Amino acid sequence: MRRRNSMETDDFYLSEKGYRVFTEAYHLKRGYCCESGCRHCPYGYDPKTNHQ
Structure with missing residues (x-):
């Protein structure tokens, strides 16, 4: 099983289609x-x- 690091939980998430x-x-x-x-x-x- 792949472990999540802090960047993954704070900086991005995966969409339903698998995109960051x-x-x-x-x-x-x-x-x-x-x-x-x-x-x-x-x-x-x-x-x-x-x-902007």
């Missing part, structure tokens, strides 16, 4: 917006307008 979904905590630790339209972006980026 990064949490708001991960984005804040990274320190900047990647402008990819992430689901939990704390920086307010809007991919429709391409602005």
Whole structure:
């Protein structure tokens, strides 16, 4: 059985389809917006307008 480390529980979770979904905590630790339209972006980026 695979053990989970703290990064897995704090920084992302797996979606129903098996994709990694990064949490708001991960984005804040990274320190900047990647402008990819992430689901939990704390920086307010809007991919429709391409602005924060």
